[in-house]
Amino acid sequence: MNSIFIVAWKEFRDDFRNRWTVALTVMFALLALGIAWFGSAAAGRVGFTSFDATLASLTTLGAFVIPLIGLLIAYDTIVGERDDGTLLLMLSYPLARGQLVAGKFLGHCGALAAATLAGFGLAVAIMQLMQPPTQTLQAWLHIGRFILSASLLGACFVGLACLISVQTADKSRAAGLALIGWLASVVLFDLALLALLVVSGGNPVERAVYPYLLLLNPVDVFRLVNLTALGDGAGNDLLTGMTAHHAYSPALLCLVLLGWAVAPFAWAMLAFRRKEI
């Protein structure tokens, strides 16, 4: 167990040292503030308006950006060491292969969570400072849920990145697979669902199955966690409308996200244990 934390701490510090963490923090903060300020530009105004609307926009954006970052931060975590010749060195130390993967996974997840917390936390703090009426417990709960679910979403894709990293033979192939993974989960999955819906014409069976299909993709689970909590009018009415009869509790959705974070990571650990070095 101790070895896992030693590796995790090293990876966490590496991400910090490579300016990943700082760059992400700044990016998240700027995105959040930008959306808050210009979010209602379409309505002919600039300036902070509805806090919920900002959060809804952030959710849509986060669903695109966070998976990509999770994949980018960790896709080379094992295969990169193999390319550099340090993998054999690490494995000659008294730690199990699973511990190495677990440490790397936790370290990268930690770095991503820290950036999410710092970036969005900072942005929200600024918004609240400039908009005293939004200083409610409700708002903080929403933002807390957003940060937690965003961190979990990041962990899902860090886990997927670990799996890709374990299974590929070189870095460039890993990068390619990571991009395909991003495209599939963020764009293609939703397109396929939409196509399914249009083709079936929304028959009762389809309507019954649809909410469960959403659970198959962590990106959609992330959207559900945040958008259903915000309620009507906040953003994606299509999504909330489709799942109106299936109001999942946020806790359950977070558990599903956690499952999606653990599954690819556990697979990566198992695969790495079996791998011929």
Add this chain to the structure above:
Amino acid sequence: MNHAIEFEALTKRYDTLGALDGVSACVPRGRVLGLLGHNGAGKSTLIKLILGLIAPSGGRLDVLGQSPWRAHALRRRIGYLPESATFYANLSGRELLDYLARLKQAPRGQAQALLERVGLAHAADRRIGTYSKGMRQRLGLAQALLGSPELVLLDEPTTGLDPQATRELYRIVGELRADGRCVLVSSHLLAELEPHIDGALILRQGKLLAAGSLAALSEQAALPAHMLLRPHENAGAELMTQLAARGLAAQSRPDGRLELQVPREAKLRTLRELLANPAIADLDVREPTLAQLYDWLGAGPQPATEARA
């Protein structure tokens, strides 16, 4: 338990490709052994097996008294310098050693002491990315010594080292031997390796050609000694006929010297006779080298001999 490594009929196959084919040998503690062989002879496979990174396909392997496959705790007692390791370019030498020392549960102050021992104390806080190849190699040696391992595996440790650093490395290897630790050095630089090892394991195409002390191996190979004779001026032709009369076929070399190949058992007798010969101005005896031994073992289409240590 007086053997550091013991293996019997050890076999490793990757899919259908055989990497090691029924090798058996013992490596005693307190010895420095060379692990020799061409590329693809099975050296890396043997090292990975000893480290417990891959599972043997057959046979028995004991390292420090236990089977190494997935024995993580055992690796605390083994040090390993991988071939041409690059390490983490963005860490400093000290940070790397501190990190690895924590993983190996080595004493706190050991990293600093090792940096001084390999002569890297002045560069300890520089990024490894700025190190020369020789410095990285010395850093690699330092990490292999973390936790005072009983068994040290060095894979091509002197590639990229200058002669001074090479001497330093072998001095440390000598210290390890004096400490009663076992060192296994894999290298292609046979002439450089020869004075520093007590014995050798010689692999060829996954089979063990020979194992044992250098003296025993050259005894067994019975390679002839080479003698170089410098005759007095104009005595060369005469000396040649004299030698031919004794059944010694000498070849003249471009520098005017005569080269003789003398079988081991006739060496001393021949030497006495030659010393008494007034036609000879100078004489040079060359014992068979490790490189010649290696060629002799590997030259034939069939493995010439199988031996146990």
